[in-house]
Structure formats: C-alpha cells, structure tokens
Amino acid sequence: MVLIAVPSILAAQAEGTRRFEVEAETVGDALHALPVDDLIFNERGELNRHLNVYVDGTDHRERGGLDSSLEGAREIRVVAMVSGG
C-alpha cells in the first residue's frame, strides 16, 4: 500500500480528496489508479509535462521512471510545476 498526495486542483477534481491509498506495483500503476489519472497523463499516455512525481522524496525518473517498482515505498507526491501568472 502506498500513499499518494496530489495538488489542490487535482483534489478538487476528486471531491476534495488530497491523499489516496492505493495498491500498486509500479509508480505508473499507482498514478493510473487515481480517479484523476486523465489529468495526470496526456491523451497519448505520457505524464503531463509540468508535473513532477516524487517517491519518498526522490524524483521518480531517478528511480527508473513510471515503470519502477514501488517495493518498500511509502509515499508518492505529485507536484505541479506552476510558474508565472
């Protein structure tokens, strides 16, 4: 079981839920289990460009990307890289 925390705009799209507990083997599987996965991935199935995903504080890309194993992981944090106006 891994805990996933999402930004407030995604939470608003999930009836106010900011933290989710999901059972998944990989980072990608965990994100796809969310009720807002259509806002996290684009229509070609790629992670939206301005989102960062951290697994226990480490950028998921440094752990092998979306296919990396969640074995031993406790928390995934989804962060929107919003800048400007």
Place this chain on the structure above:
Amino acid sequence: MGVLALVGTAKGLFVLRGNEKRHHWHAEGPLLGGWGVYHATADARDGTLYAATNHRVYGSTVQRSEDGGRTWRRSQRIGLPEESGLTVDAVWHVAPGRVEEPETLYLGAAPGVLFRSDDRGETWEVNRALLEHPTRDGWFPGAGGLCCHSVQLDPRDHRCMYVAITAAGVFRTDDAGETWIPRNRGVVAEFLGDPYAEVGQCPHKLLLHPARPDRLWQQNHFGVYLSDDRGDSWVRVDENGLPSGFGFPLMLDPADPDAAFVIPEEGPEYHYSPAGRLAVYGTRDRGETWQPMTDGLPDPGWAAVLREASAFDAESLYFGTQSGSFFTRVTGDRWVEAVRHLPPIFSVEVAAWS
C-alpha cells in the same frame, strides 16, 4: 426575472446574478478555481451548466454541473485518434444541441476540430470529416491556436450547421457533419499569398441570426461581414463608420436581423481600443452605418475584449474585458460596469434566472 451571467476567466468561473433592470449584480466564485474557462454556457433545455476548461498543467476537459455550479463532473478523456498525429490543444466552445436531440452537445476545440456528445457531455467523439478535411493543409493557427470557436446550428434544418476556425475559415455542413464545405467567398485574408483563397481565412466570431437563419454575421480579422445566403457569399460592411475592421466579439439583437454590435480594436498588431476610447459600435441597417455607444464606458480606456467575452439577449448586451471588468447595457444605451477586478475575462454567456 433576473439575468444570470456566466463569466469565464483565466482563473475560474464566476456566476453573476443581476436584477431585472441589471443595475445591481452579485458575483459568486471562482468556481472551478484555477482553470482557464474558455467558455461556459447554461443549457436552456435542462439548466445544466457546461464549461470548456483548460489548464497549463492538467490539459483540457469539459466540466458540467446539474446543481447550478455547486458540484461538477468532468467528461471522460477528450482525445483525437492516434493515426491523425494530432492531439487536443484546447477546448474552446460548448454548444448545446437542438431541442429534439436533448442528449446532444457540440464542442469546438483546437486544432480545428469539432466533437459531438450524445450523452450530455460524458463522452465526446470527434467529427471525422472536419478532422480529415482535404483543405487542412491550408489551415494554420492564430495566436490562440487553430481554434474552432464558433458552432452555429440552423434551427430549421437539423442537418445544417456551421463552424468557424481561426485561421481556416467558415465551414458549413448540409448533411449532419458527413461533409463540410468552405464558405469564405468574398472574405479577404490579406496575410495569404492569394487573399481570396478557398480556406485560410481568419473568422474571429460567427453568429447565425436566430430569427432569419439564412443571415450570418462574421467579425473577421479583416473586417465585419454579412451573408444572406447561408455563407455562400459575404459582403464586407465595416467601412462605414467603424474606426477599425479588427475586433473579436460580436453581438446581435434577436428581434432585429439587421442589427449587430462589435467592439473594434486598433488593429492586428495593437489589441486595444482605437485612440484609447473603448466603444461598442452598433448598426441597425446591415452595416450601412455604425454608431458608437460609449456612455458609461471608461474614457480613456485601452481595453481588449476576447472573442467569447460578449453575449446578448432580448433585453441587453454584455461584455467583459481582459482587465476583469464586466459591463452591461441598461436603459438609454448606457453602460454599467457591473463587476470589476475579476481575473482576465475569457467568456460571457447569459441566461434568465428567477
């Protein structure tokens, strides 16, 4: 009976309620906070609110509310076939279908595509004929992308409808979307090698007159145009009293097919009011003459009003500026700044409420 204005902004949707005389307004919002609301409308068939929403991080979707904006439900993924090589850049305009098709809605989007929903906005299917139009190579995006921003239904003929795409032009279907014919004859596109090409024109807004559906009005990048033959030919009508042919919004009078209202800007390179004077210009003689309506508008003012940011009903005209002011016309052709300091206004639609 009062007026309900749905004001889409860069940071969410505001619901404005005005009294019958439109002197007093109350603003509620932002709903859908953080989303760019390119267009929002109240479906007159059942009262459902629909919003075409875009976000830099989360992409594009349509959201709908059946309880006046308290709760929202978004559509399933809106996408294009992989073999098209295209993806949805933005959703622009939601148009409820006809009364006899109560589950149907249309959605104009970029890149120059039209979607149809037959389940009240839960799922959307792209119109293949427009997606695969043989002239698509002659289309190109404007500053806002290759946006399909105008969707107009002929109320007499369920097989006839129009779309306007920047910068591709106006297209009409007479067979319920099986085929689309470019309808740009007589409309100039000065930025093209052939300024009267079949496609590549830059309509900024297209409206069909509800009482005379053969009549179309068009605010174009290069002038204001009128058609009396369902777009088969166009006549330019902005050269008699308008300070500029360039502008985005377009409003009509549902009781008078000869009337139209526009808000000119200095020109394509200068998106602000001509000579620092924000004015709505109106004609009641098919564009033979135009009169400015400035009473109550800021002077001086350098406003910009976007293509979706105006609306009309039987009683009045409404528009919102990129500087966050919402104006409505009251008695005596006087304007009232009903609400100010909103985020940049992208869209305005109005409906009655009681």
